[in-house]
Each structure stands twice: as structure tokens, then as C-alpha cells.
Amino acid sequence: xxxxxxxxxxxxxxxxxxxxxxxxxxxxxxxxxxxxxxxxxxxxxxxxxxxxxxxxxxxxxxxxxxxxxxxxxxxxxxxxxxxxxxxxxxxxxxxxxx
Amino acid sequence: xxxxxxxxxxxxxxxxxxxxxxxxxxxxxxxxxxxxxxxxxxxxxxxxxxxxxxxxxxxxxxxxxxxxxxxxxxxxxxxxxxxxxxxxxxxxxxxxxxxxxxxxxxxxxxxxxxxxxxxxxxxxxxxxxxxxxxxxxxxxxxxxxxxxxxxxxxxxxxxxxxxxxxxxxxxxxxxxxxxxxxxxxxxxxxxxxxxxxxxxxxxxxxxxxxxxxxxxxxxxxxxxxxxxxxxxxxxxxxxxxxxxxxxxxxxxxxxxxxxxxxxxxxxxxxxxxxxxxxxxxxxxxxxxxxxxxxxxxxxxxxxxxxxxxxxxxxxxxxxxxxxxxxxxxxxxxxxxxxxxxxxxxxxxxxxxxxxxxxxxxxxxxxxxxxxxxxxxxxxxxxxxxx
Numbered sequence: 029x030x031x032x033x034x035x036x037x038x039x040x041x042x043x044x045x046x047x048x049x050x051x052x053x054x055x056x057x058x059x060x061x062x063x064x065x066x067x068x069x070x071x072x073x074x075x076x077x078x079x080x081x082x083x084x085x086x087x088x089x090x091x092x093x094x095x096x097x098x099x100x101x102x103x104x105x106x107x108x109x110x111x112x113x114x115x116x117x118x119x120x121x122x123x124x125x126x
Numbered sequence: 127x128x129x130x131x132x133x134x135x136x137x138x139x140x141x142x143x144x145x146x147x148x149x150x151x152x153x154x155x156x157x158x159x160x161x162x163x164x165x166x167x168x169x170x171x172x173x174x175x176x177x178x179x180x181x182x183x184x185x186x187x188x189x190x191x192x193x194x195x196x197x198x199x200x201x202x203x204x205x206x207x208x209x210x211x212x213x214x215x216x217x218x219x220x221x222x223x224x225x226x227x228x229x230x231x232x233x234x235x236x237x238x239x240x241x242x243x244x245x246x247x248x249x250x251x252x253x254x255x256x257x258x259x260x261x262x263x264x265x266x267x268x269x270x271x272x273x274x275x276x277x278x279x280x281x282x283x284x285x286x287x288x289x290x291x292x293x294x295x296x297x298x299x300x301x302x303x304x305x306x307x308x309x310x311x312x313x314x315x316x317x318x319x320x321x322x323x324x325x326x327x328x329x330x331x332x333x334x335x336x337x338x339x340x341x342x343x344x345x346x347x348x349x350x351x352x353x354x355x356x357x358x359x360x361x362x363x364x365x366x367x368x369x370x371x372x373x374x375x376x377x378x379x380x381x382x383x384x385x386x387x388x389x390x391x392x393x394x395x396x397x398x399x400x401x402x403x404x405x406x407x408x409x410x411x412x413x414x415x416x417x418x419x420x421x422x423x424x425x426x427x428x429x430x431x432x433x434x435x436x437x438x439x440x441x442x443x444x445x446x447x448x449x450x451x452x453x454x455x456x457x458x459x460x461x462x463x464x465x466x467x468x469x470x471x472x473x474x475x476x477x478x479x480x481x482x483x484x485x486x487x488x489x490x491x492x493x494x495x496x497x498x499x500x501x502x503x504x505x506x507x508x509x510x511x512x
Contacts (some may be wrong), residue, residue, distance in 0.1 A: 036468055042292060044381075050288055050367075066473055068338045082284035082367035099292075099380050103321060103373040116369065123370035125318050126355065 039063045039073075040086065043100035048084040048116050050098075055079040062077040063087060084116040096121050128300055128481045132273075133265040135203060138227030142200030143424050146171050146440050147256050149206040150197060152220055153178025153213035156236050160208055168333045170206065170253060171396050172501050173439045177511075179213040190215050192394040192505045194223045195420030197231070201440045203231045203263050204256035206249070210246045211237030212385040215351045230259040233358030233425035261382050271305030271400065273488070276418030276426040277381050278311065280411040283431025284366045286448040287377025289476070290464035294446065296477035297427065297484070300382035302401050309397065309423055311414050313405040314343045317354050319375035325378075326402075335390040340470075381429060393506050394420035394436040411436055412504035415443065425479065425487060435459040436502045437495025442487050445494055446480065459494050 038061045039049040049063045057078045064070045071087070080083050084098070090110040095102040104121045114120070132139040149163035149475040150173040157174035164172035173196065177189050197205045197220060205224060217233055224231050239245045260460035277285055277294060288459030298308045316323060317340055327333040349355045359368045366375050376466040385402040394417045397403045407414035407419055411434065415426055426441055428434075431448040447453035450465035462483060464476045487493055494500075 040288060040467075042473075052288075068472065080367065084367065084369070090466045096447065098373060101325075101372070103368040103375055103376065116366065118364060118369050121369045123318075123372060125321060125371055126358075 029071050035063070037064050039085065040100060041065045043101040044051060046084060046097045047088045047090055048098055049073075049087050051079040051081055051083050051085060053081050053084070061085075074113050076111065077115055079116055086110045086116050088112055088113055128270060128304060130270050130271050130304065131212055131267050132270055132419055132485065133298045134268055134272075134488070135200070135263055136228055136266050136268070137200045138225050140200045140268075140422075141272050142202065143273075143490075144201035144440065145260055145263055145444070147199055147202040147206070147253075147260055148197070148202055148439060149208060150193065151174035151175065151178065152193065152207065152209035152215055152217050155179070155213070156208045158229075159234070159236060159249065162205055162246065163208075163253060166246075166250055167253050167257070167382075169257075171501065171502070175503055175505055177242040177505055177507070180512040181214060181410075181507075182509060182512065185507055186215065188393055188508055189505055190219060190422045191392075192416065193220050195394045195422070196416075196440060196503075197224045197395070199419065199422065199440045201424060202229065204232075204251055206232050206234065206256060208234045210234065211235050220467045228263060230256050232256055241500070250457070251393075260416065270301075271479070272396065273301070273424050274309065275301055275306040275420045275484075276309045276311065276405075276415065276423035277428075278411060278415055278418070278426055278443075279378055279381060279429045279438070281357075281432035281434045282378070283448060283452075284368070285465065285468065286429050286431040287380065288448075289473075290431075290446045291381040291449040291475040292473050293382040293464050293467065293480060294381040294427050294429055296473065297480050298315060298381065298402065299385060300477075300481060302385045303382065305400055306399050307397050308376040308382065308385070308400060308402050309405050309418050309421065310379075311405045311418055312378070312409045312469055313339050313404075313406055314354065314409040315378045316375060317344060318371035319379060322372065322375060322379060323387070325383075329388075332390055335386070336404055338393050338466045339390065391421060393417040393508075396422045408506055410426045410441060410504070410506070412502040413506040415441075415502070416504050417506055425484065427484070428458070429464070433459065437493070437498070437500030439501040439503055441470060442493040443495040444480070444483065444487060459498065459500070461494050
């Protein structure tokens with residue numbers, strides 16, 4: 029059974045303060061994806077590159093130096109400008125602690 | 127929905143949700159007699175361990191505190207304490223600290239009895255007396271604020287942080303609102319999370335105490351050439367999508383919910399405050415669960431992504447899977463599937479399911495760990511054996 033047949037959600041935002049969603053299954057480059065928020069509302073977003081299961085995509089445009097929020101808290105800062113729909117990971121996010 | 131009033135066994139100034147009879151060794155040398163007690167009567171919960179002698183200072187204190195805390199646990203109605211006679215953690219050291227409020231304690235000293243047949247006879251006689259006493263105990267109503275709930279994550283995967291842990295976080299918030307105590311543990315998982323923890327603490331002395339516990343793990347690891355700050359997140363974490371140590375720590379910390387941390391207690395030390403507290407336990411699951419229960423945790427909420435069967439001899443461990451794959455694969459050992467959050471359910475749906483199940487477990491329903499007799503018991507050591 030495919031993920032779609034099992035009704036697996038595509039991406040989840042954990043807190044209203046977050047600017048990233050986490051992919052719950054692999055999202056194909058260029059596909060239009062349903063992003064679900066914890067209160068039940070959702071938005072649609074075009075994914076700019078392939079996103080692997082468990083990875084993050086930006087749901088807003090983020091400027092270099094701004095915080096990336098997940099769980100309603102900062103998980104680091106953007107090291108480059110990030111466009112809505114781009115993958116957010118070690119290539120464009122840096123820890124504020126290390 | 128969490129009820130305010132539940133039923134349990136009064137034990138002095140507190141309540142238990144089980145009425146266990148345990149046979150426990152003061153020292154590893156007498157483990158076989160604990161096992162014999164369980165063979166004589168399968169209802170006797172056997173607790174064996176590799177410690178009890180040749181410990182010094184704080185290490186000895188910690189082992190003693192864990193053994194005493196386990197015997198004194200509100201879920202325990204009867205104790206068969208078995209010792210050798212010459213051990214450094216003497217039977218009397220443990221026995222005199224066990225409260226006898228609605229609890230019976232019997233002692234056996236192997237060196238005193240000597241002969242194998244005599245020891246067996248004395249075990250049988252004591253088991254009989256304990257069972258008789260415990261069978262007369264009855265439940266009373268008590269308030270949910272008397273409950274202490276331990277939190278643990280083990281065998282985590284990427285989804286633990288998205289499904290099971292956030293759901294448990296909502297349950298933690300509910301429990302704290304009702305006046306209960308929730309124990310957050312596994313201090314090594316807090317390495318790199320000082321900024322996050324700072325926002326969870328109002329009392330400066332609580333913050334300093336917690337930070338010193340975190341620093342202890344970092345410096346101890348460095349002494350053996352391991353930089354725990356440097357290799358976090360691990361290459362495995364990064365391959366799985368975790369981008370920073372903050373993200374990794376939050377993924378674990380979110381199971382504690384949004385409350386402020388009231389107190390930091392030592393391993394196996396009973397919390398003195400209500401609300402969210404931190405216990406100084408290692409990341410090692412059996413040791414961490416043993417410590418929280420010895421400190422009084424009536425029940426443990428345990429999230430897992432890869433699947434782990436561990437339980438505890440005296441407290442029910444509620445196992446919550448982070449994904450449906452592991453829930454199906456290891457269904458015999460897991461109680462709740464938070465993986466539904468990836469499919470049809472919301473985090474709130476699963477949080478409510480956990481709360482409902484928790485109340486059922488408190489009222490007597492057995493967890494998978496209890497049905498399977500998963501009774502892992504491991505004491506955290508802070509010194510060498512001499």
C-alpha cells in the first residue's frame with residue numbers, strides 16, 4: 029500500500045510559531061504538498077526540491093541570520109536566505125550553541 | 127480525560143496503584159534465592175541485581191537509596207528481603223528504612239540459616255505470611271495529585287519527536303495542571319540544551335543544580351576522550367534529518383510539555399515538589415526507569431521509535447510507539463500507537479488516548495510490560511566496585 033493509500037499525511041507543523049514543516053513521507057520535487065498545522069488548519073505549498081521523510085521544509089521565506097523555529101522554539105539560524113518550499117538542514121541552518 | 131479521583135492502596139502518607147509482593151536481594155551473592163522465591167510462587171516479583179557490596183561513599187549511598195526506594199515503593203505491599211550477612215549494604219541498613227504502613231517486611235539471612243533445605247523452608251514460610259497480609263489490603267479513593275509519573279524515551283527515531291513525544295507533552299501538561307508530579311530524566315540528552323532549559327526554569331538555584339549535572343556528564347566523557355558536545359547530532363541523526371543539537375534536544379524535551387521545572391533531584395531520590403521535576407538519571411533506559419521508580423514514580427510513560435520491551439518490577443511502563451511500523455512489528459510489547467498522528471489522528475487525539483489508558487492502568491489494567499513480566503532492574507553506579 030502506498031503512503032497515499034494509507035492516508036499518510038504529507039507534512040506537519042508542530043507549533044503555530046514554527047517556520048518549518050517536517051515531511052512525513054518523501055515529497056517529490058515540484059509537487060504541491062498539503063501542510064497540516066496542529067490545530068487542524070492547512071495550507072498548500074510547492075516543494076522546490078525533493079524532501080526525504082523526516083526532513084524539514086521552510087513554510088515561509090526566511091532571511092539569513094533569522095531564527096528557524098520548530099516546536100515553537102529556535103533550533104538555529106539561517107546561514108543563507110531560504111525560500112518558502114526549500115529544504116532546511118545543515119547546508120542552510122547553523123546551531124546557535126555549537 | 128483524566129479523572130481527579132482514583133482508587134489505590136494507602137501506604138502511609140501516599141498511595142500505591144499496585145499491591146506487589148517483591149523478593150529482593152541486598153547483594154548479588156543471594157540472587158539465586160530471590161529466583162527460588164519466584165519459583166515457589168510465581169506471584170512473587172523477583173528483583174535481582176549485580177550490586178550490594180564493595181561500594182564506597184556516594185556510590186554506596188546511591189545503591190542503598192535505590193534498593194530502599196524500591197522496597198518503599200507505594201506499589202509494594204509485601205517485601206521478602208534476602209541478604210547474605212557480610213555484605214557492605216547490610217540487610218538492616220535497608221530494612222530499617224522501609225516503612226511498614228500497610229506493608230509487611232520479612233528478612234532472610236543466608237549465612238545465618240546455612241543449610242539449603244532450611245533456607246527453602248524459611249522462604250516458603252515467609253512467602254505464606256506475606257501473602258496472607260497482602261491479601262487483606264483494600265483500595266481507597268485518592269486524588270490524582272498524589273501520582274508521580276516518570277517520562278522516558280528509548281530507541282528513538284526521527285518520528286519520536288513528531289508524534290509520541292509531543293503527545294506525551296500534552297499529557298504532562300494535563301497532569302501538572304491537576305497537581306500531579308511528572309519526572310523528566312535522562313540528563314545526557316540535555317547536553318547542548320542549556321538555553322532551552324533556561325527558559326523552563328525560574329529558580330536560579332534549580333538552574334545551577336541542573337547545569338552542574340549536565341556538566342558532570344560532559345567532563346566525565348571528555349576524560350575518556352569522548353566529546354559529547356562535538357558529536358551531536360551524530361552522523362546518523364543528520365542522515366535522518368536532524369539539523370542541530372537544539373532540534374535533537376527539543377525533540378526529546380517536548381515530552382515534558384510547557385511547565386516550568388520546579389526541582390532537580392538525585393537518582394532514586396523522591397521529589398519533594400509537585401509539578402514538573404528533573405531527576406539526575408543517565409540515558410540508559412533500564413537504569414533511568416529504575417531510578418525514577420525508586421524515587422516513587424507510580425507509572426512510566428515510555429516513547430519508542432525502534433521498539434523496546436523493557437518494563438519495571440514494581441511500576442507499569444506504558445509503551446508508546448512513534449510510528450505504525452514498529453507498533454505492528456512489536457505489538458506484543460507496545461500499548462499505544464502514536465504513529466496514527468502521521469495518518470488520520472491529531473496529536474490531541476493521541477494525547478487523550480494516552481490519558482484514558484493511563485487512568486485504566488492506574489485502576490488496574492495491565493500494560494504489555496506487566497503481561498510479559500518485563501521486569502528490568504538496573505542501578506546507576508557512580509563509582510567503581512572494589
